[in-house]
Amino acid sequence: MYKTLIDRLIKENNLTAAEYLMLIENRDEIRDYAAKKACELRNKIYGKKVFIRGLIELSSYCRNNCYYCGIRALNKNAERYRLTKEEILSCADEGYRLGFRTFVMQGGEDGYYTDELLSEIIREIKRRYPDTAVTLSLGERSYESYRALKEAGADRYLLRHETANKEHYAKLHPKEMSFENRQECLRQLKSLGYQTGAGFMVGSPYQTNEDLARELIYLRETQPEMVGIGPFIPHKDTPFADFEGGTAEMTVFLLSLIRLTLPRVLLPATTALGTIDPMGREKGIMAGANVLMPNLSPVSVRKKYELYDNKICTGEEAAQCIGCLSERVKNAGCEIVKDKGDFKNEIRR
Ligand code: 5AD
Ligand code: FES
Secondary structure, eight states, X not given: OHHHHHHHHHHTOOOOHXXXXXXXXXXHHHHHHHHHHHHHHHHHHHOSEEEEOEEEEEEOOOSOOOTTOTTOTTOTTOOOOBOOHHHHHHHHHHXXXXXXXXXXXXXXXXXXXXXXXXXHHHHHHHHHOTTOEEEEEOOOOOHHHHHHHHHTTOOEEXXXXXXXXXXXXXXXXXXXXXXXXXXXXXXXXXXXXXXXXXXXXXXXXXXXXXXXXHHHHHHHHHOOSEEEEEEOOOOTTSTTTTSOOOOHHHHHHHHHHHHHHSTTOBOBOOHHHHHHOTTHHHHHHHTTOOEEOOXXXXXXXXXXXXXXXXXXXXXXXXXXXXXXXXXXXHXXXXXXXXXOOOOOOXXXX
């Protein structure tokens, strides 16, 4: 019964929300089959490859107050830092040496990083390393800003939509933040030619299984090139400190459903997943993920970019991440590649 649904998902990709919901609610019975099919599909399109993205966490300053996030403006206990242009470039130098061919500049919404400053940094990375991709993950900005940064050479942009349900969005964010503007930003990014990443947290407060089913419909309708999902993990200094976190088991199953719904998607096994389960990233890859985003930020600031509690790879072990990850990926039946890892468009005839 559930196998038939998975087979129809692969062949016709026309499941209803009710059918996705049925899979989600009965995932114990179908997770292994879904994972096997998801890996087959991934391998057919990309090979048994895992792409690595070097994450540079620019700034822990943020103007926003998302209820779930540890670097929200109102968190007085958050330690704030911002990286200078020189520091960012030396992260990229180190990353390139280690084999990274994509750099992700991520940060809170921090006015310090003007279009001019970011453009200079992007241009300099591209000048030094023309064979790399630059991804930005800097939240909501104006169309003009997105356009200027694209012009400067940025290739991709990650902006999780956080939830496809407007009422749910309002429970996760203060009224200053709008569901519509988030959606509008994603449309603008796509129209400017960015490879665009959407995504959401699994098990965020007030999320239902119906919401999760609708996330899959949303992804099918909007066709992002990248999808970032990870479990919600409570942060002690936020309004959501006392909520339960999401589970690895649900996150991993959703990774399979996302791969089956968007076969070509670039899909990370996230650090949040590795944080709640020591085998989380391996499980993610074995369920159909094909991206890892290890941290390239200077070790001195890593603990300060704390979106959630107990984040891994922020201490002494940080220097060994690449070796550690190669081993993990091998155990998951894949291999890390030194490659930009662009989205593979369907070859049109
Ligand atoms: N737990 C898990 N993920 C979180 N994010 C922010 N706070 C948390 C948290 N407490 C995610 C959001 C954001 C991305 C950068 O990190 O989805 O878009
Ligand atoms: Fe950082 Fe394993 S990935 S120590």
